[in-house]
Amino acid sequence: MNSKEEGKDPESDSKSDKKPALPDKIKQQLEEKGVQPEEIEKIIEEYVTLTIEQHFSGPLPPPHILAQYKNLIDNGAERIMVMAETQLSSRLDMTDRI
Incomplete structure (x- = not known):
């Protein structure tokens, strides 16, 4: 049976299959525990990291x-x-x- 037969929107099914971004998931869990929004932002900023990759070729680095x-x-x-x-x-x- 397809999604239309069940009365579901196939596009909404594909969206619900995607995992939420990590900060959103953390934010949701902290909200459920009653943590204040200002504190949530501080916690997320502290634990979310940025990774930068650089590649070069040749005998010398830049x-x-x-x-x-x-x-x-x-x-x-x-x-x-x-x-x-x-x-x-x-x-x-x-x-x-x-």
């Missing part, structure tokens, strides 16, 4: 990331530059031999 290596590891940026230069030199030597 300058802003390279600068971060400098802060993390002693001479980190310089070490990466030396590694890239050494790799380039090796490739050029191999190309010259062929």
Whole structure:
């Protein structure tokens, strides 16, 4: 039996199958427990995180990331530059031999 035969709107069925967004679900549960709206927003802001992915290709990371290596590891940026230069030199030597 399809949804129309049962008197249901097929579009509303597909919408109800979707899971609510996590903050909405948290908000609903906190409201049910009697937490004040201002507190709910603070709780959600504290626990919802933002994930950012960055991708790059090539022997060197972008300058802003390279600068971060400098802060993390002693001479980190310089070490990466030396590694890239050494790799380039090796490739050029191999190309010259062929």
